[in-house]
């Protein structure tokens with residue numbers, strides 16, 4: 144029998160869909176380009192948003208990929224057998240081409256013929272319908288025709304059977320999910336796929352993306368009916384191997400073994416949770432660093448810092464000594480052939496490992512300082528003849544030093560002190576609300592909106608890059624881009640701050656080009672040819688063999704997904720593009736904020 148590895152699964156998936164007219168697209172960088180609406184790519188469809196909304200894709204209407212993803216919303220759940228922060232997702236897409244019948248038929252064929260799951264073990268779910276979108280009887284009909292009996296077709300509400308949008312707005316739709324019945328007993332008479340008891344394991348999701356959620360919260364039909372599917376690699380390999388725990392697959396085992404050896408403890412019982420968290424968090428950290436992020440206090444950098452710090456705390460509970468992050472990180476990289484995708488950015492081994500090492504050391508110093516603070520606070524309470532630390536103070540320690548409540552309780556317990564846990568939870572709740580509100584602000588809008596102002600800023604970003612290259616030199620190239628309907632933010636390689644004169648010149652040049660009324664043309668060509676023509680490309684991304692190149696007069700030529708305005712005069716009505724701020728974004732990197740002002 145062939146070895147059921149992640150690579151085997153990937154190749155089988157690609158072969159199957161290639162034979163059915165799909166072209167393979169490469170995995171993009173974890174950091175979404177030009178999109179401020181999300182911190183990380185969280186699904187295979189994420190980089191395809193413009194195409195799901197109707198932009199033509201250079202490779203046609205049938206695509207497939209294996210995409211690396213990061214999901215941070217479930218970070219607290221990591222530690223069980225199947226939640227992962229970084230994971231790989233296989234997917235196939237129809238961009239306004241085939242729909243339910245073919246998509247479901249192929250999913251069934253792939254599961255039963257290629258992966259050889261017994262048809263008897265497959266259970267499926269379909270959207271039950273609600274006020275705004277009707278019940279998905281069409282999908283259920285296809286399942287029935289394929290032979291899935293009524294008792295294994297479950298109609299579930301929006302909470303379970305609706306996917307997307309990936310941020311606050313964008314393409315979305317009802318989905319039909321496939322589960323493998325593990326044969327375990329039902330947890331209750333109402334036991335069903337998605338109930339979480341472990342009887343049914345989700346293996347694949349077919350989303351029928353025919354709606355767009357707009358900022359008004361309503362759903363509007365899209366120009367085209369799309370299919371977006373997603374199959375988690377880790378989970379599928381685990382099921383193929385008949386294992387009960389993702390971490391027992393070859394995808395994770397070498398990492399777990401390294402942790403187990405360093406800790407001199409077996410991967411068993413209560414040791415499993417901290418080992419899984421360390422393996423998960425450091426694997427995610429390695430891939431995030433490989434995509435150019437360093438630990439810090441904002442956005443992606445903050446997520447990275449949290450991952451490394453949470454892992455260090457778990458490391459302490461296992462008694463791992465200083466430097467373990469580097470060793471586990473090295474195991475993550477050495478294990479690269481066991482991931483489904485190929486990640487050449489992992490060649491940057493030394494940089495990745497030293498970032499991990501530095502952050503671990505920094506955090507261990509903070510922890511020591513925190514423990515001293517905690518001792519002092521305990522002494523103050525004792526001096527004041529108090530027996531309880533206020534929830535507010537405990538929350539401060541929790542926030543500042545990243546101490547979990549158990550750790551604070553344990554330390555205080557040594558002096559027979561307690562924590563006001565109720566007040567602590569209240570404080571935590573308040574804080575969560577604040578961060579949720581802030582996140583909403585962030586997610587309010589972004590390129591995923593396809594909002595017309597965002598599109599305008601996207602085109603302006605191309606003009607700005609071309610202008611900066613004319614004025615500062617051809618060493619200038621994009622290192623990042625982040626667009627909202629209110630402004631553009633552009634990071635580029637340049638060793639020093641821009642002078643007032645350079646800023647003025649750049650503004651003048653961009654506005655001149657806008658007023659010149661250039662058509663924005665989309666050309667489709669092989670990636671290599673686009674490079675030969677001098678088209679700029681974003682260094683972090685990998686590109687499919689054929690790409691879209693956007694040409695703005697003779698002024699700018701860039702490989703890009705779009706969308707863009709049709710003619711630069713469309714920007715005139717927004718005002719003049721003004722550079723409102725510049726700052727550093729690391730060594731050799733400048734960041735510019737610009738907006739249209741009337």
Ligand code: SER
Pocket residue numbers: 185186187188234306348349350371372373374
């Ligand atoms: N976007 C859907 C998911 O992430 C299907 O790919 O599950």
